[in-house]
Amino acid sequence: MFTGIVQATCQVVSIHKQAGLKTFEVEMTPELTQGLVTGASVANNGVCLTVTKVVNDKVFFDVMEETLALTNLGQLSVGDAVNIERSLTYGTEIGGHIISGHVHTQATVKAVSNTAEHYNIELQVDPHWMNYIFYKGFVGINGCSLTVGKISEDGFILHLIPETLKLTNLGHYKAGDKFNIEIDSQTQVIVDTVERVLAKKQLLNN
Template identity: 50%
Template sequence: MFTGIVQGTASVVEIDEKTNFRTHFIKLPPALLDGLETGASVAHNGCCLTVSAIKGDVASFDLMEETLLITNLGELRVGDKVNVERAATFNAEIGGHVMSGHIICSAEIVNIITSENNRQIWFQMPAELMKYVLYKGYIGIDGISLTIGEIAANKFCVHLIPETLTRTTLGEKLQGQRVNIEIDPQTQAVVDTVERVLAQRDTNLLAH
């Protein structure tokens, strides 16, 4: 479980590329190394990955074909940075919202509007998943817990304060780039439940 409060960014220092499989070697900030062991979970751009080995301040993570297809991690190159968050502990403050680290899709940045002390970024998502994007609801973007601003067709925006731009990779993102999306699980559960109830009601009405 994660909170969507990014603890820092980490650089990709090496990539071992295989067919439909990758191993990323990530240089972690000192604060994230304390107590880290193989088998631990660390979110990379919001995607939950497992530590496969640790050597000094570099940890390695294996990425399967499904991860490479759904997320933006397969687009990373040596020197790129990722948002990182260690798994939450029971006594940790949850300043964002509960996140699983399971990415549902990626979204394209289609517009960036910058003003003094504020940045608005618009994202385009697959139309069939927009039912989970609700005004003022929570959403995970590259592992960052954010509140949804405006919604238009299959697009939505978020507003970013300077602290978010400084602490995460969103401050460096450009139009056309992709980000990982995790839907708020409570929102997804409610929407899916309502859809099932309405579908069952329609089925019962047709049967009579």
Template identity: 50%
Template sequence: MFTGIVQTQATIFSVSDQGSFRHLVIKTEPQFLQNLAIGASIAINGCCLTVVEFNDTQVHFDVIDETLRLTNLGLLSEGDTVNLERSLKVGDEIGGHAVSGHIHCQGKVTKIDTSGNNVAMWVELPEQYTPYLFAKGFIAVNGASLTVGQVDANYFSLHLIPETLRLTNLESTQVGDSLNIELDQQTITIVETVERVLAKRQ
């Protein structure tokens, strides 16, 4: 479980295909890796991965084909920047919203408007996920807990303040980029429950 509060950004040090999976090595600051253990969970661009090896400044992950297909981790190359968050511990503050680290889909950035220090970003989702999009609802984008702005068909907007841009790789996002999207599980549960109840009444 995660909070959607990005703790740091890190650099992809190496990417190598090893049979049925891809091996990622990420370079980050030592303090982020304090008290880390093999088998621990870290969210990379919002996708929960298991630590298989680490040292003072690097952490290693094995990523299966299905994860590469469903997320933007399959697009990563050496030098790219990713958002990182360590898994939630009992007693930690949930500064964003409850995030599982299980990506539902990728969203494509279709428009970016800059006004002063603020950025409005429009993202296109696959149509099957639009029933779970609501203005002012929670959504995790590349692991960052954000609030949906406007919703128009299968497009939604994000309004990004300077602090969010500074702390995440959304600052360098461009039109055409793919973002990892995790929808709010509570919203999904409510929508699907209502749909089942209405279907039974028909």
């Protein structure tokens, strides 16, 4: 489990292609690798990955073909920066919202508006997933816990503060790029339950 509070952006220093997967080598800070062991879970751009090896602050992850196809990890190149968060430790402050690291879909960047007054990113999402995204609701974007600023039929807008841009890789993205999206699980359960109840009621009335 994770909180959606990105701890650092870290560079991908190598990618090794193997049968059915790719091995990513990510260079982290000593603070992030302290106590990190093989088998631990680390969110990379919001994707929960298992540590396979740690060598001198270089952390290795094996990423299967399905994960590469369903997330933006498949588009990563050597030198790219990924948002990193270690697993949630109970007893510490939770500043975001609980996310699982299981990406539901990807969103395409439609436009970026960067002015002296604001930094907005407009995203387009498959209409199915818009059923779970609400104005002022939470959504995981590349592992960042963010509040939805505005919604439309096929997407939504994020209003980003300078601190978020400084601590994450969100400011590196441009029109046409894709973000990993994790919707709020509680919202999904509520929406799906209401839809089932209404569908059952309509069936009974017919």
